[in-house]
Amino acid sequence: MAGGGETSEFGDAAQERARRKRLVDEPGPSWREYFYRSFARVWALCFFFIADVWVVVQWLYPWMAINLAWILIALAIAIYAEYLAYQCLWFEPDEASRSTRQPFRRTWNRPVEYGRWSEAREEARRHPASPAAVDPSEFL
DSSP, rough: OOOOEEEEEEHHHHHHHHHHHHHHHHOSSSOOOOOIIIIIIHHHHHHHHHHHHHHHHHHTTTOOOOOOOHHHHHHHHHHHHHHHHHHHHHHOOOHHHHHOOOOOOSSSSSSOOSSTTHHHHHHHHHSSOTTTTTOOOGGG
């Protein structure tokens, strides 16, 4: 049996107190951040699924001629609109595309540089990149 100080399942008692102090000092995201970044994202995906089912059901009414082509066209339009909504709200580019020095250009599949409720947008607002900054990868 090795003698020593007071220990717990997490290690030394002093380390345990330090860990608890860190947890209290850094409480985590606010309720607003949690709602927009986690909660609303899940419910938006549920809503998108419900909207897709509704679009398909509208074309399957007995009084309408069932036409697979129209169902697929309407479903493609709905999915594209949902994709754009998701991009506008939660899109986060990968690190490689963020580090490029080219200015952002809107395209059909990427209408915004950062999603409205994404962490990348908050980071870009806190630390804006200066266009005159030198990229070290240019010299390699």
